[in-house]
Amino acid sequence: MEEEMVPFTLMVIMEGCTIGLTIVTKTAMNGGMSPFVFIAYTNALGSILLLPYSFFFHHRGSEAVAGGRIEQPLFTLPLMLRFFFLGLTGVAISQNLAFFGLYYSSPIVVCVMGLLIPAISFLLSIITRTTKLDWRSSSIRVKVIGTLISIMGAIYVQVYRGPFIRKAASDDKLEAKINPPLLIFYSTPDRWVLGSTLLAASSLSVCVWNIIQVGTIKQYPQVMKVVSFYSLAGTIQCSIFSLIMERNINAWKLKLNMELLLIIITAIFGSVIRSTVHVSCAKMKGHLYVPMFKPFGIVFATAFGLTFFTNSLHYGSVIGAVITGMGYYTVTWGNIREDELLRKGHNSKDAADDQKVPLLQEDSQV
Template structure:
């Protein structure tokens, strides 16, 4: 049960994430502003996270979030992790499909690896198997993303819009379609969103080391990101009617997405990361490909092409190669730490033995 429960919950989390992505695509295609959607979902998440973070972290600490360096980090965490990434993601989603979202999301480890090389936080050793795996995985992931972008291939199944358009009937239920289909633009925006998330990963890593109370950091940068989204959305979406909420399925979608993303998914990921290690949660990311393909075929959502599925699978192979390299690098680091500890203990023991021998003489 110790293995089955985490595995099952992680698969369910990925399925729910893709399901909500499909529903968000449906709502946006139906006329809902993606900028408004991002603001409201993050506002709900911030209102829930802020009080919960102080309940979760009841212990007192000498560190304060009111220091200027941490406030700067929180500002950029909100900017990269919420304001830029989510707005780009949902606008890109409106011009593409959930399977393209999966493909571009799988680029995040590769982009994080490339970004870590620039400030030299990661050392490249060409003779090291971990470095070789990360480099090869990065190249494979980028190749897969290019295939998704430039090659659609024949249909696996055409969307219901394709048939309804010929009959001059516009379907309503679980159907979305971008007309005209700005596939390449949508993919570029989603890739830019992944780059923003990769930057967020780099900033977050240093922030958590300085301030280990993770829930407080998350709640504060969520609040900062919500404010940034509001400012940006007021510029992009000036139609006041778009901000009016009604008691309908769109409001339910906003509430469910806000609660699921900020409370349920984040806490499940945090719990399993602490129990299973930092690489357990990312290993389930490619499961989204399976759910996106299944939902796409089952509910006749967007047109599903062989090129999209093949390219996404190639990107998934590169994703796992990069993850293997990261895991291998962590194992080597632990082995070096153990060797250093053993060397230190030997150095301590040697003088003690010499002292005992001198005392006996």
């Protein structure tokens, strides 16, 4: 019983903390903190912490070899190129798109567009021909149905907001204010679609990151070291982009205030705590265990938004979130069925090896 409850509890807490930090971060940015500065400093501090921690994490002798595979040297050109593209897709592009998507939409839309990741990954696997569209396979049929449901839910969220379930008390005054306090997720209808599109693009970037990561972990199975080096690459890329976009020198000056504390907490949580929990849970329960908890973010986003912050909730958002969540779990069920068939049939050595790879699941939240 304890073996089941501990990873379950940890994963629920991780989703709650991720959403909570995203909301608080957006509050700080509305208070004047530059998003580019926040992303650059958070990733820089995270990389500084993660690099030595990753070597400590894999210090045990049993970690040196995974599945009987001798690891290749770390500093090789193929791996360095992989780290570059992992940092580009998993950090630089995905985080910046996610922030601007959040700025123009709402927390629940962030979660909904994140639930598109399995569906987008399935479509990419068909486009790249790594998955054959065999209609005789029950798992393929399930994943096709789940993908269609997910896309329908995402489109529903984009095009229909609907009446209020709960209207924030300050909604009638928002348009008359330039920068109202604690205004986190207000967006005008004409930018709602833009925010959703940016978040969907962020999920696409994460899917590409996942594809690159699979091959990288096969070559170098020490996951946390891979994370530390692509995080470093992403930090450099984010810093260059941030310096171009934010040219106000005063914005880069840190002070002993809540913004600095937020940067430290976010860096520690995102680079060390969440990564460790995800990798550990994936090792214990399988690589599909961690993604099962992503829909919990919708519950937390709704609860936090309605309880602590200025945030209105629409029927359209909730209905779209439910539809997308159904599609998410349908595609995940198809993946589970496919894994079961592969294990029973032993169709290929590579397929069996993939089950042992504890991939880190990336979030689209900033």
